[in-house]
Amino acid sequence: xxxxxxxxxxxxxLPFSLxxxxxxxxxxxxxxxxxxxxxxLAIAAWTWxxxxxxxxxxxxxxxxxxxxxxxxxxxxxxxxxxxxxxxTFRRQGDDEHYxxxxxxxxxxxxxxGNQVWDNMFWTLAGSLPIGTLWECLLLxxxxxxxxxxxxxxxxxxxxxxxxxxxxxxxxxxxxxYHRLGHVEPLYRWFHSWHHKNVNTGPWSGHAMHPVEHLxxxxxxAIYFFVASHPVHVIFNAMLHTVTGPTSHCGYHRVRLTRFFxxxxxxxxxxxxxxxxxxxxxxxxxxxxxxxxxxxDGTPAGDQLIKNRRRQxxxxxxxxxxx
Ligand SMILES: [Zn+2]
Ligand SMILES: [Zn+2]
Numbered sequence: 661x662x663x664x665x666x667x668x669x670x671x672x673x674l675p676f677s678l679x680x681x682x683x684x685x686x687x688x689x690x691x692x693x694x695x696x697x698x699x700x701l702a703i704a705a706w707t708w709x710x711x712x713x714x715x716x717x718x719x720x721x722x723x724x725x726x727x728x729x730x731x732x733x734x735x736x737x738x739x740x741x742x743x744x745x746x747x748t749f750r751r752q753g754d755d756e757h758y759x760x761x762x763x764x765x766x767x768x769x770x771x772x773g774n775q776v777w778d779n780m781f782w783t784l785a786g787s788l789p790i791g792t793l794w795e796c797l798l799l800x801x802x803x804x805x806x807x808x809x810x811x812x813x814x815x816x817x818x819x820x821x822x823x824x825x826x827x828x829x830x831x832x833x834x835x836x837y838h839r840l841g842h843v844e845p846l847y848r849w850f851h852s853w854h855h856k857n858v859n860t861g862p863w864s865g866h867a868m869h870p871v872e873h874l875x876x877x878x879x880x881a882i883y884f885f886v887a888s889h890p891v892h893v894i895f896n897a898m899l900h901t902v903t904g905p906t907s908h909c910g911y912h913r914v915r916l917t918r919f920f921x922x923x924x925x926x927x928x929x930x931x932x933x934x935x936x937x938x939x940x941x942x943x944x945x946x947x948x949x950x951x952x953x954x955x956d957g958t959p960a961g962d963q964l965i966k967n968r969r970r971q972x973x974x975x976x977x978x979x980x981x982x
Contacts, residue, residue: 694924710730728788808887851869931961939954
């Protein structure tokens with residue numbers, strides 16, 4: 661377990677503290693942290709591995725496949741690399757592993773009877789093409805003036821400000837679409853596919869029903885309405901494409917080399933996979949606290965969720981009786 665109790669971003673804590681919020685922002689964006697590296701990746705992807713807007717004026721397979729290829733390489737390196745490092749070669753054994761049970765084999769729950777094969781299949785056959793299509797749609801929109809393009813040179817304050825907002829917007833969107841996915845029959849039809857993974861590995865991040873992939877990336881739709889740049893879109897997409905595998909990797913800190921380790925695991929979301937009815941959002945959304953579903957990882961958090969379950973159960977029984 662990481663240091664407990666888990667703490668959410670201070671932006672939404674009352675009373676509001678500007679110092680705490682700025683401190684959190686400096687820490688989360690500091691060089692060589694995951695978020696900083698994601699931003700570097702987004703800038704590199706836009707500069708060298710994204711077709712020009714000129715080419716994106718019409719939907720053509722060639723430029724769309726170039727984006728798909730770039731995303732495929734990223735997924736293979738991140739999810740595949742972490743899987744090899746942590747689960748095949750077991751480079752750090754169970755050190756900082758949230759749940760030491762092995763990933764599931766020979767089980768009818770998963771497609772192909774194997775958790776990793778199931779997870780890989782839905783990542784590559786569902787998430788990759790759907791996430792890529794969302795990105796292509798936005799590029800096409802910038803190229804044709806359906807989305808307002810703003811460059812760093814034109815408005816650096818807005819450009820940087822929006823970059824800081826992107827993860828908060830993405831977390832906000834994630835909470836609401838994810839919370840909806842836990843309502844029947846949507847849970848049974850779609851989201852339960854993701855929850856087959858009680859113990860998760862890097863490939864579990866995108867192991868979802870393809871309908872859910874459509875919603876996962878739908879936060880990109882906001883760039884039709886907000887003046888932005890393709891780098892914002894790519895960065896937002898990377899928050900799913902890369903953070904999906906890293907947050908589900910099952911290890912809190914991953915030692916990538918002898919001298920460099922990164923905090924990649926997400927204990928808050930790990931608890932969501934374990935209990936299913938808490939921690940629907942991210943560290944940067946207030947909604948779990950507002951609606952009483954925030955589990956901070958401590959025994960007090962266990963009790964809070966148990967009480968909430970009992971209340972919901974009693975409410976349901978009352979409704980049935982009346
Ligand atoms: Zn998950
Ligand atoms: Zn869920």
